[in-house]
Amino acid sequence: MTGLGPVSSIGTGAAAFAAALRAGASGASPITGFDATGFPYRNAGEVRDFDPRAHLRRLDPARWGRSGQFAASAARLAVADGGLDPDRIDPARAHAVIGTTSGESAVAEALTEQVVGGGFPAQDPELVARLPAHRLANAVSEELGLRGESLTVATACAAGNYAIGYAYDLLVSGEADVVLAGGADSVCRWAHAGFYRLGALTESRCSPFDRDRSGILTGEGGAVLLLETFEHAEARGARIHAELLGYGMNCDARHAVAPDGASVAECMRLAHRNSGVRPEDVDYVCAHGTGTPTNDLVEGRAILEVFGTEPPPVSSIKSMIGHTMGAAGGFGAIACVLAIAEGFLPPTINWANQDPDLVGIDVVPNQARRARVRVAQNDAFAFGGNNAIVMLGAVA
Amino acid sequence: MVITGWSAVTAAGIGAEALARRVADPASAGRGVVVDGLSDVPLPAPTGHALPGFDVRAELGRKGTSWYDRTTALAVVCCRDALRSAGAPAGGDDTARIGVALGTTLGSHKSVSDYTRETLVQERPYWVNPALFPTTVMNCAAGQVAIRLGLRGVNATLAGGPLAFLNALRYADTVIGRGYADVMLTGAAEEYAPHRAWAAHHTGTTANVPLGEAAAVFVLAAAGEGVTGPRVLAVATGYAPGGGAAAGQALGGCVARVLRRADVDPAGVSAVFTGEADSRDTREFDAVTRVLGRAPERVLAKPMFGECDAASGAVALAVALSRADTGQVLLTAVGADGAVGAALVEVGA
Amino acid sequence: MAHAENRLEELRELVADVLEIEPEELTDTGDFMADYEADSLRAIEILARIDKRYKVEIPQEELPGLTNLKAVHDALARHSGGRG
Structure with missing residues (x-):
């Protein structure tokens, strides 16, 4: 992992984001992305004053949606x-995910508003063309001139x-020298x-793992990491922030929400096994930690089950940036890389009271x-019930 | 990977036999059926390749299905049938090793838009139905497949529009190759709804072919002793910045790559199943003939089953498996920006 | 009294629809989860539909107690104030 590209509500670019994490x-x-009139709660973790033109070199923002702009801007920041000069790599071996x-x-x-106003025929075809979800990865490929796979995972x-x-x-399978990977999403009404x-x-403060936590704060942004094979990074003399050790995925197959x-x-055990890591090796858990009573209880208990009564510190950066949805894993990974590279644990802010059901969890x-x-x-x-856990480590 | 079973829900009906009948008699497709029953607003075209009689309650019962959107319903029914055809158990000890990879464009466009509409037209913007919230998320269909069929393995949803099925195939190939799962239900689904019909109309994708709806799903397993069936030999996807002519070049690159990976003689490729809507469009076919150095038979699934967007590639593979061909066939797809992909499949072995 | 009975029958239809069963199958005291395979999302949906239909907000904190039709009916009456 050689490059970080966060576009977030607490900072854009690795340095600003790291400083914000340290500062809590x-x-x-207050929401500006849509008219929040009539909603009882009107706050979100929006990326205020996001200006794609400040980041993008090739992509014309007028042709792409906000999430694609987040993804491409984050990817540009990451390289x-x-x-890394993307023009000096083998583009066929460089992918966007x-x-x-x-x-x-x-x-x-925006299209639905047009339909409500004037029916389906009133939709702007230009806007319709910006709709498909796969354009998030395509935006990254287009911006950086990558010819490898361009995959949006939904x-x-x-x-x-x-x-x-x-x-x-x-x-690891030899398909790639370079991959730009992460996530992007935008705050929305629905x-x-x-x-x-x-x-x-x-309402306004997301307080994961707190006894009185009351839910998520919706958030947005783009979080993309530059990943390279060790050989590729070493050959170009890149600074290596951290190493990707592996990951685990499974599916609850029980309930929609x-x-x-x-x-x-x-899933935690799978991630450990696939990464050759023992529970006692883990120094920090960047939690999913959405701030809902259910998620944090389930996640906290799973951590206690897997790690025993003295688990490593667990914090939720969603207390700071809100739930950035598909970007959340990307932001979490960036936070982990920073924790490893700069030697600090991001805090769980807005925390006041120990949850009696989660005794033993140090939430920083x-x-x-x-x-x-x-x-x-x-x-x-x-x-x-889609679960995915990524393991990261200091460079051996 | 070996295809140990498959099924399809298309305008021709539920199941592989219905699809095969239409493949045997392509003229029976016509311009589709009257679709106004699928919409309470005027549609851009009176007919389409839809299955208006498809009733998820008749297939799966009322319990747990009343909130399904049509995409989810099509996907769940199709996955159930595909798993049945493979003879694999829908329960038991190894369900943690059976996963799902479904392609999509943006989930159910109708679900997302209707949910947003409620926030705009209701007296209070939050008077939405919480039970429908999961349908606004693109992984709804794959998640419900897992729940309904008890599949606890890797569960993925891949967006790609025209490329979606090849993306899912490529993803499943990686998941099985890396050992994360033993079996992957791999396919795609796309529903007929006014939202899609009008979007296709506005972008011109249905200018030369009616809109279609479909789900097609293939049960994939690693090749091994006793595992028999058609084989997916190789899948490759890529991107051509700028699109246009560069996309043709990039598609040619993908075709060359799958042939090389599978170590297959280009002369052995008997047919190519492209994502082209009609015979006048030769952008994909030209790229293939350039690489092969000759023109194999070209098969177009869209005139038979309509523009099925994310499900187009899956329907094309279903068509390939329904025919009496033997040997190797190619599947190709090109997206609206610069995404391209190809798969090489051995059929009729 | 007739009004209250109408309200109960209306609610029976509403709740049965959420639970994906016929109104005749739903008894006054049958447990949503144990007898009709409901889950927490169904229970939230019942409150949402009541909010929309009767313009009465029953707080989600009361969800654990709303396990059958009678309890929902009582909660609706309690929170309707003068409007019921």
């Missing part, structure tokens, strides 16, 4: 952070980790309404902490 910054703000929950949701909503809130996992497979209706939305503890625990409350992190675990779980 909050990205929550810049990694000091982007995870997402809602794809070009802002485009879908496994909801675990999609970022699926993407990073698939990138790992491309690298998800805000749906989560509110499920009783899963919090409720997570299953045994399955989540099994409110303040970042200096720590030596050799192995980190990045959790992501999704609707549909």
Whole structure:
């Protein structure tokens, strides 16, 4: 892992994002992406003043949706952070893999407004062309001139980790020299309404693992990492931030929205096994930690089951950036890389009271902490029971 | 990978036999059937390659299906039938090693748009139905397949539009090759709805062929002793920045790659199943003939089954398996931007 | 009284639809989860439909107690105030 490209509500670019994680910054703000009038809760982790033109060199933002712009901007930032000139690599061996929950949701909503206003014939064809979800990965391929696979993984809130996992497979199986992998999503009305209706939305402060946690804060952004084979990175003298050790995936096959503890625990074991890691090797867990009563309880208990009564520190960066959906796995992976490379644990902010059901879980409350992190675990779980956990390690 | 079973739900009906009948008599497709029963608003075209009589309740019962969108319903029914045809157990100890990889364009466009519409037209924007929320997420269909059939292995949804099925095939190939699962139900689904019909109309994808709906799913397993059936020999996808003529070049590259990977003589390729809508469009076929150095038979699935977007490639493979061909055939696809892909399949062995 | 009975029958239809059963199958005290295979999402859907239909918001904190039709009916009456 040689380059980081976060476009987030608490900072854009690796340095700004790292500083915000250390400071325990909050990205929550009143929603501007859509008219939130009439919603009881009107806050989200929006990327304010996002200007794709500040990042993009080839892509014409006018032809692409907001999520694609996030993905391409994040990818551009990642190659810049990694000091990689995409014009000097073998483009056929360079791939783009982007995870997402809602794809070009802002485009879908703009079109729906047109339909509500004037019926289906009134839709703008240019806007319709921006709708397909696969354009997220295509935006990255287009921006960087990559000729390898261009794959958008649509496994909801675990999609970022699926993407990073698939990138790992491309690298170890000899298909790739370089992969840009991560996720992107945009804040949208329908998800805000749906989560509110499920009783899963919090008013303004997301407080994962707190006794009184009340739900998620919807968020958005793009989170892309530059991954290379060791040989490729070494040959060009790249600075290697961290190593991708492997990952695990499974499926609850039980319920559309409720997570299953045994399955989540099994996914952790799978990730460890596939990565050649023992539980006692893990120094930090970057939790899925959405802030809903159910998720955090299920995840916390699974951690206690897998790691025993003294698990490694567990924190949720969603307390800071909200739930960025398909980008969440990407942001989590970036946080893990920073934890490993810079020696600190990102905090869980807005934390006040110990949950009596989660005794033993150290959530790194409110303040970042200096720590030596050799192995980190990045959790992501999704609707549909799609689970994916990525393991990262310090360079051996 | 070996295809140990498959099924399809298409305009021709539910199941492989219905599909085979239409393949044997392509003229029976015509311009499709009257589709106004599938929409409460005017449609851009009166007919399409849809299956208006498809009733998920009749197939799966009422319990647990009342909130399904049509994409999910098509996918679940098709996966059930595909698994049955493979003779694999739908329960038991090894379900953790059976996974799902489905291709899509954006899930159910109708579900997403209708949900948003509710937030706009209801007295309060949050008066949406929580039970329908999962249908707004693109992995709804694959997740429900897993739940309904009890499949706990890798569960993935791959977006790709025209490339979606080849993306799913490529993904399944990786999952099985890397040992994350033993069996992958691999396919794609796309529903007939006014949202898709109008989107296709606006972008011109149905200018020369009616819109279609379909699900087609293949049960894939690693090649090995006692595992028999048609074989997916190789899959390759790529991207051509800028699209256009570069996409043809890139597609040729994918074709060359699958032939090389499978170590197959180009002379052995008997037919190519392209994503082209009609015989006047030769962008994919030209790329194939350039690489092969000759023109094999070209088969177009779309005139028979309509523009099925993400499911187009899956329907094309189903068509290939229904014919009496033997030897190797190619599947190809090109996206609207610059995405391209090809698969090499050995049929009728 | 007739009004209250109408309300109960209306609710029976609404809840049965959510539970994917016929109204005749739904008894006043049959347990949603144990007897009709409902899950938490179904229960949330019942509250959402009541909110939309009767403009009455029953807080989600009461969900654990809303295990049968009678309990839902009582909760609706309790939160309707003068409007019931």
